[in-house]
Structures are given as C-alpha cells and as structure tokens.
Amino acid sequence: MAHEHDVIVVGAGGSGLTSALYAANQGVNVAVVSKLYPTRSHTGAAQGGIGAALGNVEEDHWEWHMFDTIKGGDYLTDQDAAELFCKEVIDAVIELEHMGLPFDRLPSGKIAQRRFGGHTKEFGKAAVHRAAHAADRTGHMILQTLYQQCVKEGITFYNEYHVTDLILEGGVAQGLVAYELASGELHTFKAKAIVVASGGYGRAWKTTSNAYTLTGDMQAILYRKGIPLEDMEFYQFHPTGLFPLGILLTEGARGEGGILRNGSGERFMERYAPTIKDLAPRDMVARAMYMEVREGKGVGPRKDYVLLDLTHLPPETIHNKLPDIAEFAQIYLGVDPTKQPVPVMPTAHYAMGGIPTTVNGEVVTDGNNTVVKGLYAAGEVACVSLHGANRLGTNSLGDLVVFGRRAGVAAAKFAKDAEFYDFTSEVLGPSRERIEKILNAQGGPSVADMRAELQQTMQDRASVFRVESLLQEQTEVLKELFDKYEKVVVQDRGTKYNTELVEAIELGYLLEVSEATVHSCLNRRESRGAHAREDYPERNDKEWLKHTLVYKCPNRAVKFAYKEVVLGKFEPKARTY
Amino acid sequence: MQVTLKVMRHDPAKNAKPGWQTYSVEAEPMDRVLDLLHKVKWYQDSSLAFRRSCGHGICGSDAMVINGVNQLACKALVKNLGMLIQVEPLHGLPVEKDLIVNMEGFFAAYRSVKPYLINEEQPPERERLQSPEDRAVFDTSTKCILCAACTTSCPVFWVNGSYIGPAAIVQAHRFIFDSRDKGLRERMQALNASTGLWRCRTAYNCTEACPRGIPVTKAIEEVKRAMIYDRF
Numbered sequence: 001m002a003h004e005h006d007v008i009v010v011g012a013g014g015s016g017l018t019s020a021l022y023a024a025n026q027g028v029n030v031a032v033v034s035k036l037y038p039t040r041s042h043t044g045a046a047q048g049g050i051g052a053a054l055g056n057v058e059e060d061h062w063e064w065h066m067f068d069t070i071k072g073g074d075y076l077t078d079q080d081a082a083e084l085f086c087k088e089v090i091d092a093v094i095e096l097e098h099m100g101l102p103f104d105r106l107p108s109g110k111i112a113q114r115r116f117g118g119h120t121k122e123f124g125k126a127a128v129h130r131a132a133h134a135a136d137r138t139g140h141m142i143l144q145t146l147y148q149q150c151v152k153e154g155i156t157f158y159n160e161y162h163v164t165d166l167i168l169e170g171g172v173a174q175g176l177v178a179y180e181l182a183s184g185e186l187h188t189f190k191a192k193a194i195v196v197a198s199g200g201y202g203r204a205w206k207t208t209s210n211a212y213t214l215t216g217d218m219q220a221i222l223y224r225k226g227i228p229l230e231d232m233e234f235y236q237f238h239p240t241g242l243f244p245l246g247i248l249l250t251e252g253a254r255g256e257g258g259i260l261r262n263g264s265g266e267r268f269m270e271r272y273a274p275t276i277k278d279l280a281p282r283d284m285v286a287r288a289m290y291m292e293v294r295e296g297k298g299v300g301p302r303k304d305y306v307l308l309d310l311t312h313l314p315p316e317t318i319h320n321k322l323p324d325i326a327e328f329a330q331i332y333l334g335v336d337p338t339k340q341p342v343p344v345m346p347t348a349h350y351a352m353g354g355i356p357t358t359v360n361g362e363v364v365t366d367g368n369n370t371v372v373k374g375l376y377a378a379g380e381v382a383c384v385s386l387h388g389a390n391r392l393g394t395n396s397l398g399d400l401v402v403f404g405r406r407a408g409v410a411a412a413k414f415a416k417d418a419e420f421y422d423f424t425s426e427v428l429g430p431s432r433e434r435i436e437k438i439l440n441a442q443g444g445p446s447v448a449d450m451r452a453e454l455q456q457t458m459q460d461r462a463s464v465f466r467v468e469s470l471l472q473e474q475t476e477v478l479k480e481l482f483d484k485y486e487k488v489v490v491q492d493r494g495t496k497y498n499t500e501l502v503e504a505i506e507l508g509y510l511l512e513v514s515e516a517t518v519h520s521c522l523n524r525r526e527s528r529g530a531h532a533r534e535d536y537p538e539r540n541d542k543e544w545l546k547h548t549l550v551y552k553c554p555n556r557a558v559k560f561a562y563k564e565v566v567l568g569k570f571e572p573k574a575r576t577y
Numbered sequence: 578m579q580v581t582l583k584v585m586r587h588d589p590a591k592n593a594k595p596g597w598q599t600y601s602v603e604a605e606p607m608d609r610v611l612d613l614l615h616k617v618k619w620y621q622d623s624s625l626a627f628r629r630s631c632g633h634g635i636c637g638s639d640a641m642v643i644n645g646v647n648q649l650a651c652k653a654l655v656k657n658l659g660m661l662i663q664v665e666p667l668h669g670l671p672v673e674k675d676l677i678v679n680m681e682g683f684f685a686a687y688r689s690v691k692p693y694l695i696n697e698e699q700p701p702e703r704e705r706l707q708s709p710e711d712r713a714v715f716d717t718s719t720k721c722i723l724c725a726a727c728t729t730s731c732p733v734f735w736v737n738g739s740y741i742g743p744a745a746i747v748q749a750h751r752f753i754f755d756s757r758d759k760g761l762r763e764r765m766q767a768l769n770a771s772t773g774l775w776r777c778r779t780a781y782n783c784t785e786a787c788p789r790g791i792p793v794t795k796a797i798e799e800v801k802r803a804m805i806y807d808r809f
Contacts, residue, residue, distance in 0.1 A: 097704040100694025109706030148693035448619030492624040
C-alpha cells in the first residue's frame with residue numbers, strides 16, 4: 001500500500017512523540033511509524049529524572065547545568081547545543097507538567113528534584129538537586145504523557161511497521177519503505193519531511209539495559225545510504241546494571257544516598273572522585289568498578305561484581321522514591337535492597353553518537369554541516385552533540401523533549417513549503433530483494449547463533465576499556481560475520497507476524513552499527529569520556545578535540561572525516577571530580 | 578534442569594483451531610518465562626510468535642496467561658512455576674498468531690475515556706502547584722503500562738468484549754483523581770455508557786492480575802463513587 005503524510009516520524013519514544021506533537025501544532029498532517037505498539041518504546045524504561053535548573057530545592061542556574069554537561073561530556077560537547085538545551089529544558093519540564101505529567105512534589109507543591117551523577121552547583125563544588133522526577137519511573141511517565149497528548153491530538157499511528165528503507169534522491173529525503181509485521185506487506189510512505197527518532201543500539205552487546213528491539217535500525221539504514229555516523233566510539237556503560245542481567249538500576253539510587261562498595265566493604269569511589277564520590281559521571285564510575293574487579297576487590301565467588309548499598313537509607317525512601325528498582329532486585333535476584341546490598345556491574349546503556357544533526361535536528365553529511373533536505377533526527381539516534389564523549393544522567397530525557405521539539409517544528413516548517421516527490425512502487429525493490437533473500441536462504445547460520453557471537457565479541461573487545469589489538473581483532477570478526485550474514489537463514493517463511501524474519505533484518509543493522517563503532521574506537525587514539533583506550537590513556541586535545549564522522553565504503557571498508565567541536569564559554573580543562 | 582513448556586499455538590491462516598505444542602527446555606530457576614520462549618524460538622522452533630521489548634516488566638508487551646494466571650513473561654520466574662509451564666495468549670482478545678493478540682479494541686477502550694489531562698484554564702508561567710498529598714491520591718494508577726493483563730482477566734470482559742474494561746477505568750481514575758484535572762463530566766459519557774464501568778462485578782481478578790501492583794478494583798470503586806457523588 002501507499003501512504004502520504006506531510007511529516008512522518010519514525011519511532012514512538014519520547015523524541016518521536018514530541019516531534020509528532022510539535023509538528024502537528026504547526027498545522028501539518030503527521031503520522032508516526034513505529035516497530036512497536038505505542039507506549040512500548042524504551043523511553044518508558046528511563047527511571048531517575050529529567051535534569052533542569054528549576055531551582056525548586058536549592059539555588060540552581062542553567063549556566064551551572066551547561067558547565068556540568070560540557071565537563072561531563074569531556075569537552076566534546078558542542079557548546080551552542082548545550083547552552084540552548086540547558087535554557088530550553090527548563091521550559092520543557094514546565095510544559096510536561098502542564099501536559100499532566102505527575103511529577104513528585106515538594107511540600108510547597110512545586111516539582112521535586114533529586115541529586116544525580118555529575119550535576120553540581122557553582123561549577124563543580126558539590127552535588128545539586130536538579131533531576132525532576134516521578135518516583136523511579138520518570139521515563140514511563142514522560143512516554144505515557146506524550147502518548148496521551150498524541151491521543152488528544154488524534155495523531156495517526158502505524159504500529160508494528162518496520163522501516164526498511166529511506167528514499168533519498170539527490171540529497172533530498174522523499175519517503176520511506178516499511179514492512180508491516182501483521183501482514184508481511186511492504187508499504188511506501190511519501191513524506192515532505194521525515195523525523196528519525198528510533199533510539200539506540202544497546203543490543204550490539206551481551207549485557208545491556210536496552211530492550212530487545214534496540215538494534216540501530218535507522219542509524220544502519222542511513223549509514224548504508226552514505227550518510228555518516230558521528231562519534232560512534234562514545235558508547236555509555238551505565239554503572240549500575242543488575243548483575244548479571246544488566247537491567248538498569250537508576251543513578252537516582254545513588255542520588256538518594258546509595259553507596260557503591262567493593263569486596264572489603266570499602267566505599268571505593270572516594271578514591272576515584274573525592275568531591276562527589278558515588279555521584280561522579282557514569283564513565284568514571286563504570287571504569288572504577290572494572291578497576292576494582294580487576295584488582296581482585298570484587299564480590300562473589302568469582303569476585304566479578306560490586307555492590308550497590310542502600311541498606312542505610314530509611315525503608316520509606318526506598319519504597320516511595322525507588323519502588324521499581326527495589327522490585328527488580330527482589331524479583332530477578334531475590335535481594336531485598338532495604339536489607340541487603342545489590343550486586344551490580346556496568347551495562348551497555350546509551351549511544352552518545354549517532355546521526356549527525358544541527359541544533360534544529362537537520363541531518364548533515366559532512367564537517368561543513370551540509371544538510372539533507374527534508375531529513376531530521378532527534379533523541380538517542382541523533383548526535384547534536386549535546387552529550388559529547390559521555391552523557392550525564394537525566395540529560396537523555398531532556399534531549400528527547402528539547403531536540404524532539406526542535407526537530408518537529410523544523411520538519412513541519414520545511415514541509416509547508418515543500419511538495420511530495422513522485423515515486424512508484426519500484427522503490428520497494430531493494431527491500432523486497434533483501435527480505436526474499438533471507439526467506440529463500442538455505443543451509444546458512446541461524447540468526448540466534450550469529451547474534452550471540454556478535455554480542456559476546458563486542459562485549460569482550462569493545463566495551464568499557466579498549467585496546468588496539470582487540471579492536472583490530474573485532475574488525476576481522478565483523479568482516480567474517482558480514483560474510484556469514486549473506487547466508488543467514490530463517491525457518492519461518494510465513495508472512496504473518498514473522499518475528500524471526502524481523503530479527504534477521506535487525507541483525508543486519510546491528511552489524512552495521514557495530515562496524516561503525518569498532519572502527520571509530522580504533523581510529524580515536526586518545527581516551528576521552530566513555531572512550532577509554534588503555535594504549536592511549538590520556539586525553540589529547542591537540543589532535544582529538546574534534547568529532548568523528550565515519551562513512552561506509554565498498555568492500556567493508558570505512559573512511560573518516562571530522563567536524564569541529566563548537567567551543568564557547570567553557571575552555572577544555574582537566575576533568576576531576 | 579529440564580522444564581516442560583506447553584504453548585498454545587494458533588495460526589488462524591493455517592488452522593481453524595488452536596492446539597498445544599510441548600517443548601522440553603533447559604532452564605535455571607531464576608530464568609524468566611520470556612527466557613524459555615526465547616530458547617524455544619532461537620534454538621528449537623523459530624516460528625513461535627510472541628511480543629516482547631524491554632524484558633523487565635516496564636513496556637507491557639508480553640502479558641500472557643502463564644499456568645492459568647495473567648502475567649508478564651518477563652516477570653514470571655521458573656522457580657515460582659514448577660517443572661510444567663503452560664503458556665496461552667490473553668483471553669478475550671482475538672488471537673493473531675500464537676501468543677500475539679489483537680490490541681486495537683483494547684486501545685480503543687483506552688482512548689474512549691479521554692486519557693489525557695483536561696483543564697482549559699490558562700496554566701501559570703511555572704508549574705501548577707500540587708501538594709504531595711494530592712499527588713499521592715492517584716499515584717498507583719500512574720504505574721499502568723497498558724499491558725491488558727487486568728482487562729483480559731475480567732469475566733465480564735470475556736462475555737462482553739465491548740465492556741471498556743479495568744485498564745481504561747484505571748486510566749480514567751488516574752485523571753479524575755488528579756487535582757489538576759477538570760474532565761470528570763467529559764469522561765462520564767464513556768464511563769456511564771452500557772459498556773462502561775457499571776458492568777464491573779467486583780470479581781477482583783483485575784487486581785490479582787496487575788503486574789504493577791495497582792489495586793485495580795479499588796480504583797474502579799473510587800471512580801464509581803466519584804460519579805455518584807458528582808450528581809449531588
């Protein structure tokens with residue numbers, strides 16, 4: 001079937017729904033295409049809060065938030081993006097409240113705020129209460145509230161449609177191809193403007209906080225089309241993944257007073273970040289945890305994890321402010337966090353890198369910010385770059401609403417002056433060929449075996465610490481996996497709800513984003529933020545204070561270009577906490 | 578250990594009737610039922626169809642009937658279920674394939690109660706104020722993940738699929754008891770209709786089924802009272 005909408009948003013998480021709402025407010029016809037049902041998107045798993053300098057609990061200023069964001073990003077953050085973000089996120093939080101979001105409240109009736117990693121007052125002096133929250137289900141409440149507004153506005157949804165292709169001709173985005181899970185049918189979507197808001201790719205690793213569905217689909221589709229991916233070497237591992245499953249336990253647990261302890265019960269973060277200790281940024285805490293385990297100071301029979309200790313907190317704090325994570329520990333480990341410390345280790349969590357965009361969400365293709373007409377991106381899939389080399393906790397939820405809004409408004413304005421392009425169902429060809437090739441393959445490897453190999457090897461060679469020899473090996477592993485993928489087989493050859501076929505297609509996307517990630521890791525010969533190279537342990541501003549752009553080339557090669565970091569108020573300095 | 582996983586399979590395009598299929602799966606006591614379904618799908622029979630996304634009980638994709646009880650497959654652990662585990666699709670919604678049911682009617686009922694804040698007054702420049710006590714009144718209702726476990730456990734819904742069901746009423750509760758909302762009368766039309774909340778027979782199945790611990794029946798009763806007292 002063929003469909004036509006002025007603006008089409010890909011993805012129904014926080015940034016997608018925000019984009020859709022703001023585009024619709026501009027008076028254009030909007031539709032959301034998502035591979036999931038509404039409210040299933042992974043924004044709903046975000047827990048701790050959305051950081052904004054409301055100053056409800058104590059004095060706070062957007063400049064302080066801006067400094068924290070840039071320092072947290074190890075000075076790779078574009079400072080123009082950080083400045084407008086830290087100003088606009090204040091209004092965005094107020095607007096979410098006006099939409100009905102049930103934030104927790106202070107006795108004064110104002111929105112409550114808690115401490116969070118890397119958020120400080122007076123440019124690093126002490127932790128500050130900045131994260132507005134709704135218990136430990138802030139992301140759930142944002143997703144629900146935004147979807148409620150979409151229901152109110154009557155926005156069109158195409159649920160369980162997997163985008164398989166972007167129609168891109170002469171530097172202009174014209175439409176999409178999508179596979180309908182219920183019928184197995186391919187659909188064409190004409191659009192004057194497209195907003196890509198499809199989330200991250202944590203499923204490239206074995207241990208991740210991400211949903212099974214976070215497989216880098218749109219990053220990969222654009223990368224295959226010759227659009228570069230920016231800063232893919234910067235991938236965040238969240239310190240407190242429930243061990244060994246990797247399920248997220250919010251940093252808000254430490255914001256409420258939780259402490260990380262090693263095998264001898266020591267509060268080891270005091271050694272790594274004497275000022276803000278357990279509330280240091282995630283990259284530093286994740287590395288510290290690995291260091292403790294490496295030095296034999298871990299916990300458990302294999303000394304391979306550390307503990308998140310909440311036992312000194314009043315049980316009411318845990319029950320009222322952290323009920324979901326308490327339940328996760330209880331269900332999945334049988335641990336009652338009011339009585340026992342919880343086993344944790346870092347878990348693959350968030351891509352700082354992604355599709356390069358301007359501050360208005362326009363997708364760009366080079367270091368000169370050459371724009372792809374009609375194509376926008378926002379949220380985790382995009383790289384503005386607000387988060388630089390390491391995202392601060394809570395800034396992902398802020399990113400969704402601030403840059404989702406900007407992308408939605410810009411896309412609608414563009415669509416008003418644009419025409420639909422004419423294309424026929426011929427554009428379905430490449431998607432159909434790809435699907436039929438998988439459905440007709442015989443005797444090759446299974447999706448599950450290949451995916452397990454990818455995830456294990458990425459975990460072993462491209463996670464918290466990186467080194468040239470292992471990254472080099474991983475590029476070879478990826479080449480072999482690409483070869484094998486040519487012959488990947490599925491048993492289910494049906495048309496209706498063929499979720500095996502979908503997993504096979506998603507595996508192809510995971511290979512692409514893994515390739516971009518590993519090559520970018522190998523290329524950057526310094527350590528900055530979440531990218532820790534053991535063979536280049538220092539930050540090197542002289543050579544590497546720049547964004548990476550990685551392009552896909554024929555024969556499984558890549559090439560690199562660079563984009564200047566937008567500097568400004570805050571000069572790069574040594575990063576201590 | 579080996580557990581026996583019996584799954585109710587049905588592909589309406591191929592067979593008129595559903596049927597049980599039995600798998601033997603290697604499992605650990607702490608495995609989730611979702612892990613077992615994945616083991617079957619990835620290593621035994623990849624045609625098995627089910628929905629899942631987050632894998633830890635927050636997205637609402639994988640509600641199904643497990644050993645006769647509505648649960649999320651990602652929150653139901655083998656150690657609590659024994660060596661024989663039976664899995665069926667949610668009851669009362671049309672089966673599309675295996676454990677996948679058609680959710681359109683469920684979401685239509687959700688939309689019918691106007692599940693969004695209704696307040697036409699110009700909001701203040703900053704946030705609307707709300708006391709922690711006022712915020713606490715509707716706290717549990719905000720936990721709903723729209724998984725449909727409650728609605729599809731309701732005997733009234735089983736015999737009359739046009740009943741809006743507990744999930745939609747919980748959503749109405751979430752707004753009616755929010756001190757910022759002014760939409761009770763607008764929601765009454767759907768709630769008071771013959772398909773609305775007076776169909777509830779207080780069976781408490783919904784409360785037992787809710788994977789988020791929402792006291793669903795209590796919420797329904799509170800909405801009923803709000804509607805009665807609003808008349809006087």
